Amino acid sequence: QVQLVESGGGLVQPGGSLRLSCAASGSIFGIYSRAWYRQAPGKQRELVAATTSGGSTNYADSVKGRFTISRDNARNTMYLQMNSLKPEDTAVYYCNVVFASGSSSWGQGTQVTVSS
Numbered sequence: 001q002v003q004l005v006e007s008g009g010g011l012v013q014p015g016g017s018l019r020l021s022c023a024a025s026g027s028i029f030g031i032y033s034r035a036w037y038r039q040a041p042g043k044q045r046e047l048v049a050a051t052t053s054g055g056s057t058n059y060a061d062s063v064k065g066r067f068t069i070s071r072d073n074a075r076n077t078m079y080l081q082m083n084s085l086k087p088e089d090t091a092v093y094y095c096n097v098v099f100a101s102g103s104s105s106w107g108q109g110t111q112v113t114v115s116s
């Protein structure tokens with residue numbers, strides 16, 4: 001079983017930046033993909049960015065060119081660098097990992113609020 005803990009959320013002005021972190025602990029062997037999702041009030045959870053063990057990445061159209069997903073294998077941590085933030089980026093952000101077996105784990109979420 002893997003435990004995921006997000007951090008780095010907060011309040012930022014439009015145009016600002018934040019970096020989210022997701023630290024993994026426990027049984028991390030066999031992770032196939034890592035991803036960030038977000039859920040705004042009254043909306044469904046949506047994929048923001050994802051990366052596979054092979055190194056491929058994909059982003060939601062709404063964040064392309066502004067957000068970057070990365071990971072530090074030595075620290076068992078993945079990141080989401082968010083630049084040029086907009087009010088519509090306001091949401092709770094969750095990290096997710098999917099194993100080759102098909103099982104997945106979620107973090108508890110971290111709030112990101114973009115407002116002046």
